[in-house]
Amino acid sequence: MLQDMRQHELPICPACGELGRPNTLDHYLPKDVYPHFCVTPVNLFPMCDACQLAKGTKVGDARFPRFFIHPYFDVFVAERVVYLKIEAPFEAPAFSLEIADHLEQADAGLVRKHIRELAIHLRYATYFRNQYRRLLRLTSAMRNSGQDIRQTLETFRVGAAEPSLNAWEHVFYASVLENDDLIDYLCTAQLPSLL
Ligand SMILES: [Zn+2]
Known part of the structure; x- marks a missing residue:
């Protein structure tokens, strides 16, 4: 075993x-x-x-008896538990990792603790910045070749949903597609030239 x-x-x-x-x-x-x-x-x-x-050897404390999600027992993690908030200005946006709205309060508290104790939000930051620059480059290329941006990004999202809806790439594309202002920017605005 x-x-x-x-x-x-x-x-x-x-x-x-x-x-x-x-x-x-x-x-x-x-x-x-x-x-x-x-x-x-x-x-x-x-x-x-x-x-x-x-x-390390952390488990929990008096206030939060359990810091960490258990991948076998906490079945709610089969769904996406976080999203990336991407805020204008979209040439240089602010990113923050947020807990998904559909989670129950106790599950949301556990996800928040899990992220903080494993310092996941700090590791996400660099990844999302790089992925966002890549998104702008890809969007520019899609516009040049006349591709439908929302539809193409949706195929990227579906491709990234394996092996988990919580894989970083899937969280990124799902969050981009949920952000109507960002999609509008990607489809119509003048994109920064130096990426
Ligand atoms: Zn890890």
């Missing part, structure tokens, strides 16, 4: 959604504190190095 888990073929980290095969197995309940759960399969899942370093 452990061998199978180590040989998994997951293409993203289930804790943060970053692309790349996570190469460590994390103990949801740290083995130093809960040694009796150290080989319990549901206590183990793949995690990327950045998440594992940030998680």
Whole structure:
């Protein structure tokens, strides 16, 4: 079982959604504190190095008994749990990672804590800035070749929905498509020339 888990073929980290095969197995309940759960399969899942370093031996505190989403038991993560707020001016927008509106209060609180304790919002920031520059370049090329921008971005979104709706690329394209002001900007505004 452990061998199978180590040989998994997951293409993203289930804790943060970053692309790349996570190469460590994390103990949801740290083995130093809960040694009796150290080989319990549901206590183990793949995690990327950045998440594992940030998680360390943290579990929760008096106010939040549980900091982290459990990828097997917290089934609400099958849906997208975050969106990227992209605010004008769209030549140089402000980005912030927000919790999806449809989540129940307790689940939203857990997602917020999970993101903060794993410092996911800081790692997202660079990715989204680069992805946004790429979006402007691609949009420019689509306009030059007469492609329908919303439709083409929708095919990018669908393509990024595998393996998870919480994969960073999917969060990005879904959030772009939900932002009517941004779509309007992409379709009609003069796009910055130096990207
Ligand atoms: Zn991760």
